[in-house]
Amino acid sequence: MSTDETVVIAERVGAKVTQRGYGENKLVFGGDESAHRNWGLKNIPFKYPWVFVIDADERMMPEYL
Numbered sequence: 001m002s003t004d005e006t007v008v009i010a011e012r013v014g015a016k017v018t019q020r021g022y023g024e025n026k027l028v029f030g031g032d033e034s035a036h037r038n039w040g041l042k043n044i045p046f047k048y049p050w051v052f053v054i055d056a057d058e059r060m061m062p063e064y065l
Contacts (some may be wrong), residue, residue, distance in 0.1 A: 018044055 007017045020036055041051060055059065 001019050001021065007019070010017050019054065020039060037053070
């Protein structure tokens with residue numbers, strides 16, 4: 001769970017924030033970030049029928065902007 005001001009800042013600018021616990025595993029993100037992403041994709045209602053997913057080490061090519 002977020003322990004800094006990230007959620008407050010995101011909600012202030014209109015984001016809908018969902019937080020999911022880690023269960024028994026105490027590792028950051030439960031040690032399996034993709035499990036949280038996949039859970040969100042299946043369980044959170046989205047405004048559009050698509051979701052753009054990009055990792056921190058990836059970049060969107062300028063010709064696609």
